[in-house]
Amino acid sequence: MIMARYGEIALKGRNRYRFEDLLVDNVRRALHGLGPATIQKTYGRVFISDVDTVPATQRLARVFGLVSLSPVWVLPRDMDAIKARAVAMTSGHAPGTFKVQARRSYKEFPYDSPAINRAVGAHVLEHAPGWSVDVHRPDLVINVEVRQEGVFLFSESVPGPGGLPVGMTGRAVLLLSGGIDSPVAGWMALKRGLELAAVHFHSFPYTGERSREKVVDLGRVLAGYAGSINLYINHFTDIQKAIVESCPHHLTVILMRRMMMRLADRIAEREGALALVTGESLGQVASQTLESIVVTNAVAGRPVLRPLISFDKVEIVDRAQAIGTYHISIRPYEDCCTLFVPRHPVTAPRQEQVAAAEQALDMETLIAGSLERTERVILAAGDAEDWQR
Amino acid sequence: MPEAYLDNSATTRVWPEVVETMCRIHSEEYGNPSSLHARGLAAERLVRDARRELAGVVGCSPGEIFFTSGGTEANNWAIFGLSRARQARGNRIVSTAIEHPSVLVPLQLLEEQGFEVILLPVDHRGELEMARLEDALTPGTILVCVMAVNNEIGSVHDLEAISAMVRSLSPHAAIHVDAVQALAKLPLPPPGLVETMSFSAHKLHGPKGTGALYVREGTRLLPLLLGGEQEGKLRAGTENVAGIAGMAQAARLSWERGQDTRRLKLQLAKGLEAIAGFNVNGPAPGGGAPHILNAYFEDVPRGEVLVHALASRGVYVSTGSACHSRRDGPSHVLKAMGMKGPALTGAVRFSLGAATTAGEIELAVDATTLAVDEVKIRRGGRK
Numbered sequence: 001m002i003m004a005r006y007g008e009i010a011l012k013g014r015n016r017y018r019f020e021d022l023l024v025d026n027v028r029r030a031l032h033g034l035g036p037a038t039i040q041k042t043y044g045r046v047f048i049s050d051v052d053t054v055p056a057t058q059r060l061a062r063v064f065g066l067v068s069l070s071p072v073w074v075l076p077r078d079m080d081a082i083k084a085r086a087v088a089m090t091s092g093h094a095p096g097t098f099k100v101q102a103r104r105s106y107k108e109f110p111y112d113s114p115a116i117n118r119a120v121g122a123h124v125l126e127h128a129p130g131w132s133v134d135v136h137r138p139d140l141v142i143n144v145e146v147r148q149e150g151v152f153l154f155s156e157s158v159p160g161p162g163g164l165p166v167g168m169t170g171r172a173v174l175l176l177s178g179g180i181d182s183p184v185a186g187w188m189a190l191k192r193g194l195e196l197a198a199v200h201f202h203s204f205p206y207t208g209e210r211s212r213e214k215v216v217d218l219g220r221v222l223a224g225y226a227g228s229i230n231l232y233i234n235h236f237t238d239i240q241k242a243i244v245e246s247c248p249h250h251l252t253v254i255l256m257r258r259m260m261m262r263l264a265d266r267i268a269e270r271e272g273a274l275a276l277v278t279g280e281s282l283g284q285v286a287s288q289t290l291e292s293i294v295v296t297n298a299v300a301g302r303p304v305l306r307p308l309i310s311f312d313k314v315e316i317v318d319r320a321q322a323i324g325t326y327h328i329s330i331r332p333y334e335d336c337c338t339l340f341v342p343r344h345p346v347t348a349p350r351q352e353q354v355a356a357a358e359q360a361l362d363m364e365t366l367i368a369g370s371l372e373r374t375e376r377v378i379l380a381a382g383d384a385e386d387w388q389r
Numbered sequence: 390m391p392e393a394y395l396d397n398s399a400t401t402r403v404w405p406e407v408v409e410t411m412c413r414i415h416s417e418e419y420g421n422p423s424s425l426h427a428r429g430l431a432a433e434r435l436v437r438d439a440r441r442e443l444a445g446v447v448g449c450s451p452g453e454i455f456f457t458s459g460g461t462e463a464n465n466w467a468i469f470g471l472s473r474a475r476q477a478r479g480n481r482i483v484s485t486a487i488e489h490p491s492v493l494v495p496l497q498l499l500e501e502q503g504f505e506v507i508l509l510p511v512d513h514r515g516e517l518e519m520a521r522l523e524d525a526l527t528p529g530t531i532l533v534c535v536m537a538v539n540n541e542i543g544s545v546h547d548l549e550a551i552s553a554m555v556r557s558l559s560p561h562a563a564i565h566v567d568a569v570q571a572l573a574k575l576p577l578p579p580p581g582l583v584e585t586m587s588f589s590a591h592k593l594h595g596p597k598g599t600g601a602l603y604v605r606e607g608t609r610l611l612p613l614l615l616g617g618e619q620e621g622k623l624r625a626g627t628e629n630v631a632g633i634a635g636m637a638q639a640a641r642l643s644w645e646r647g648q649d650t651r652r653l654k655l656q657l658a659k660g661l662e663a664i665a666g667f668n669v670n671g672p673a674p675g676g677g678a679p680h681i682l683n684a685y686f687e688d689v690p691r692g693e694v695l696v697h698a699l700a701s702r703g704v705y706v707s708t709g710s711a712c713h714s715r716r717d718g719p720s721h722v723l724k725a726m727g728m729k730g731p732a733l734t735g736a737v738r739f740s741l742g743a744a745t746t747a748g749e750i751e752l753a754v755d756a757t758t759l760a761v762d763e764v765k766i767r768r769g770g771r772k
Contacts, residue, residue, distance in 0.1 A: 205697035205764055245767050340766075 001049040001074055003154060004060055007067040007162065023065045023165040029227045030059045030381060047072070057158060059381075062225045064191050065168075066160030070143075073153040077109055082116075082151055083123040086142050089155050095130025096139035104146040116144055164193030166226050172275040172305065173268040174198040174222075175260060176231070178214045178333065181279030181308055183325035184316050186222050188307035189277045196222065196229055197271045199264050199374075201236040206340070211333035216377060221325050223379040232267050235373035236260075239366050240340050246360040253287050253345040254354055257296045259366070265301045266371055275303045281311050286345040295349050392703040393749035393756070395657075397742030398540050398570060398681055399707055401594045404642050404744075407635045411596060414631035422628050423619070432630050439637035446573060446640045447588075449580040449603055455620045456633045459600035460569040460589030461491040462613070466624070467565040467585040467602055468495040470610040472504060472532050478561040479529030481505045485517055485546075486725035487539050492567055493721075496534070515544035515671045515726050522554060530559035537571035537578075537586075541722040541738060542671025543681030545571075548578040563608065569600075573643040573743070574650070574680055584608045588640075590632065594743060595639030599632030647743030651679035653750050654741055658682060660754030664761050670723060670736055680742065685735040688765035692737045698760035699737075704753050707738045 006023060024039055027046060031037045035051045046066075048056060053071055060069050075081045090098065102116035111119065120142065121133060145152040174186040176198040186196055200215045212233060219231040236259075243255045264276050280288045287296070297304055308316055320326035394402065403411075414435065420428030422436050436456075444451040457463045472482060484496055486508045493508075500506040507525045511517055517535070526533075533555050535546050548566060555562050563584040568577060573593045577586065585608065590599040604610055610623065617625030658674035661667050666687030671677060689695050692708035699706055708720075719733045728736075739753065 205701060205760075206691075206694050208693060208697040209700070241766070249768065 001047060001072040001152075002051070002053055002056055002060065003070045003072045003152070004046045004048065004063075004066045004160065005044060005068045005157075006046065006065050006160075007044075019065075019165060019168060022168055023063075026063050026065065026165050026167070026227060027060065030063050031056055032381070034059070049074075059224075061158055061160060063165075064161050064163040064193065064225065065165035067162055068157040068160050070154040070157040074149075075151040075153060077106070077146065077151055079111065079119060082144060082153065083120055085153050086120050086124050086144070087127045089142055089153065090124060090128040090131055090140065093140055095128070097132050097134035097137070098124065098140040098142060099133060099135045099138040100124070100142045100144060102144040102146070106146050106148050109146045116146070120144060161191065161225070163191035166190050166193060167195045168193035170275070171195045171197070171271065171273040172277050173264050173271060173273045174277040175264050175279070176200050176215060176218065177279070178211055178218065178329065178331075179279070180320050180326060180329040181281060181284075181316050183218045183222060183279075183329065184319045184323065185277055185279035185307045187225060187319070187323050187325070189305060190222065190225050194275075194277070196226055196277070197232065197267065197273060198222070198229055199232040199234055199267050201234050201260055201263070203237040203240050203340075204235075206237065206240070208333065210331070214328060214331050214333055216379070217328045218325055219377070219379045221323070221328065224381050225323075226381070228378060228380045230271065231377045231379055233375045233377065234263055234267075235370055235375075236263075239370055242361055242366055244340055247357045249342050250344060250346045251349065251354060251357050252340060252342050254292055254295055254349045255357060256340070257287050257292070258299045258354065258358070261296050261300045261304075262363075262367060263370060265299075266367065267374075268302060273302075275305050276300055277305045277307065279308055279316075280306045281308045281313070281316065284313065286347045289347050291348040291350075295351055295354050298351060390703045391748075391752055392705070393752040394705050395739045395741060395745070395749065395753055396705045396707050397745065398592065398738065398740035400591045400597065401742045402744060403591075403596055403635070404594045404639055406642065407595060407639045410638055411631040411635045414634055418630070420630075422630065423617075432628075435630050435634050436628050439634045442637035443588075443601060443640055446637075446644055447580075447586070447603055448577060450606065452621075453580070453603050453606055455602045455604055455624050456628060456636075457587075457600045457602055457624060458598055458626075458629070460489075460567070460587050460592070461600075463587030463589070463600045463602040464489065464491040464565075464567055464569075465495050466613040467587060467604075467610070468492065468499070468532070468534065469613055471563045471565060471584065471608075472499055474609040474611050475531035475561060475563060479527075479531040481507065481525075481527055481530040482532045482534070483507045483509065483522070483525045483530055483562075484534040485509045485511060485536070487511050487515060487541075487544075487722040488534060488536055489540060489567055489569070492534055492536070511544070511725055513726050513728075515539055515542045515722065517546055517551070519547075519550060519554065522551065523558065526555060526558035526562070528559060528561070530555075530562045532565065533559070533562050534565045534567070536567040536569075538568075538575065538678040538681070539671070539722060540570045540681070541720055541736075542683045542726070543570075543678035544671050545575065545677055548582060552578070552582045568603075570678065570681070573640045573647060574678060581605055585610070588636075590636035590639060593639050593643040595636040596632045599629055599636045601636065643743040647680075650741050650743065650745065653745055653747060654679055654682055656747065657739060657741075657750045657753065660750065661757060664758050666761075668732065670726070670728060670732055680740055682739045682741075683736055684739065685731050685737065686761050686765075687731055689735045689761055690731045692735050694764045695735070695737050695757075695760055698764050699753075699756055702756040702760060704756040704760075706753075707740070708736060 038050045040047045100117045100120045102113040172194045176182050223229040420432035422433040440451040440454050509521050566583050566586045568586040569589045572588045586603040588601045591597040612623045614625045670683040723733050
């Protein structure tokens with residue numbers, strides 16, 4: 001059995017039940033294919049039984065809303081069994097300090113909590129050589145919970161990702177490149193309970209099959225956290241060419257960004273999404289100065305969420321490594337061919353200047369043509385592999 | 390969609406007859422050549438016959454052929470095995486700047502371990518200047534490594550002239566030739582001209598994971614893989630019987646069937662010449678190896694863009710070499726030739742095989758004509 005604790009959502013007053021139901025649904029979806037999985041919730045905790053504990057723990061570590069996970073031994077209400085298991089629990093660790101922390105909700109049990117602490121503690125001291133008691137800063141906490149349904153023993157816990165259950169706060173569209181930042185931004189949006197669709201701007205033949213595959217792989221990692229993700233692969237080539245062929249060279253990047261916003265907006269419409277999410281970080285590149293953000297933001301028909309806006313690059317890289325997208329993002333296939341990017345892109349574009357340059361484009365035809373050649377791929381959680389070399 | 394596979398220097402399709410041979414061996418003649426019983430004996434015979442067959446194509450005696458796991462192992466083995474056996478006689482190793490990484494990286498390691506490694510530059514055609522070689526050769530030179538055919542641009546080294554020069558100036562030196570792109574494509578140097586030569590099966594319509602090293606009789610070579618008595622105690626490991634039989638058969642078939650390759654390459658070059666901005670890196674199409682054409686187009690500054698556009702039309706080629714296509718940075722070979730601009734970053738390698746047809750060449754020419762037009766960028770923008 002696995003015990004999963006959830007945090008923040010327990011605080012949400014009357015909506016609590018809706019949130020808990022969503023969390024239980026997400027837990028069930030994450031465990032798909034691992035067995036019948038019996039899931040029970042109690043206040044602040046979800047108990048999961050009838051699954052293979054090791055893979056189940058790995059998957060649950062990606063379910064937002066869960067704060068920690070512990071494997072649990074379920075024992076009969078028998079002091080000798082409790083003592084024996086407590087000693088066994090020390091064996092996987094180098095000897096150090098421990099404490100026993102008992103809780104008795106089933107009051108018929110003849111020992112109260114302090115008595116359980118004493119009896120189990122004394123037994124461990126006697127039978128686990130090298131271990132000593134430290135009630136303040138123990139290396140190992142042996143939790144003993146005496147309940148109606150039996151005695152639960154658990155110790156170390158794996159941290160969960162925290163946050164809110166995916167789907168709790170609404171739906172958004174992520175602009176997903178093959179880079180390091182946007183997958184992290186997507187992960188952070190999921191963490192705050194957003195359900196995501198993603199759009200990638202592909203400019204074949206300037207970018208190739210392998211850069212497409214890279215984005216699909218990134219989407220799969222995110223689907224491991226999200227449950228599933230609709231990934232739209234947009235045909236961006238003709239728009240890119242039109243911009244390069246008929247607009248001032250130094251505005252290429254900002255004009256492309258505005259077209260991406262417009263396309264993402266249309267896809268958000270189709271997906272019923274209320275916001276867009278980007279991986280922008282203030283000042284990181286020319287298209288992410290405040291001036292540039294103002295100009296791109298102006299064409300979005302809905303709020304643009306930028307979870308990484310104040311992150312440093314090293315912080316983003318750390319997070320990318322932790323969530324498992326970094327090793328994919330650094331594959332050497334570019335997502336936006338540098339052929340199109342001028343050597344000195346404008347860093348402080350003005351709205352009128354950019355809008356005037358766009359007059360040269362047949363906007364509606366370009367957008368409609370590009371959306372028509374947009375492909376949708378549905379990525380499911382089970383597709384994510386932790387394969388890496 | 391009809392296809393044209395012109396990436397034969399990356400790898401080739403295995404001949405159907407070879408697949409059949411290998412299937413039969415895997416499922417029916419699966420014995421270990423070292424076993425005492427009849428199955429072992431049958432497997433041993435297969436290896437013996439393959440050794441004879443491959444020796445026939447190489448032009449050496451069967452005892453001089455040692456099977457390996459591929460060209461990379463053969464190059465590594467020759468370099469480490471020859472240099473360490475000759476350590477007492479000198480310290481200098483001479484090679485070229487355009488060798489394959491399976492030569493350059495072992496040499497780099499030897500340099501870190503105290504050998505003096507000289508990498509000779511090449512001219513703008515990728516050819517070695519003999520005067521440079523002459524300057525580099527000393528009595529203390531113990532190893533000279535040159536490739537027979539460069540895998541990216543198809544330049545060919547004059548091994549007879551190189552061998553003669555090495556013998557007169559560096560009597561203690563062994564000569565190793567990376568002949569991976571030469572076997573079954575060009576006549577190899579007469580036996581005895583060099584100490585070792587490496588070969589790979591999958592470049593000539595044989596299986597991946599199989600190769601061979603020619604070792605001239607009487608050459609002192611230390612083993613790389615230890616722990617068994619196979620291959621005259623020089624290369625431990627149970628023989629890859631099916632791969633070995635497949636390699637020998639493929640080498641013979643490719644040599645017999647590949648006589649038209651040069652004509653097809655000229656047909657390709659002639660077709661591509663009609664495209665604006667066409668240029669060749671390395672030897673002119675009439676010279677060099679019969680199967681490699683490295684080209685670029687002035688309006689296409691990035692080779693991989695053309696690779697993608699051609700792939701969407703069923704035509705498969707590489708940028709530089711297959712190994713480079715997945716790595717950042719332009720080809721070390723083209724850099725060594727002094728190439729810049731589109732010649733360096735826009736290069737595309739068309740490589741033919743013994744199975745290439747005139748229809749494929751036609752398709753490739755048509756597709757390239759369209760693809761170059763599709764991907765070139767017309768900058769209409771005002772500044």
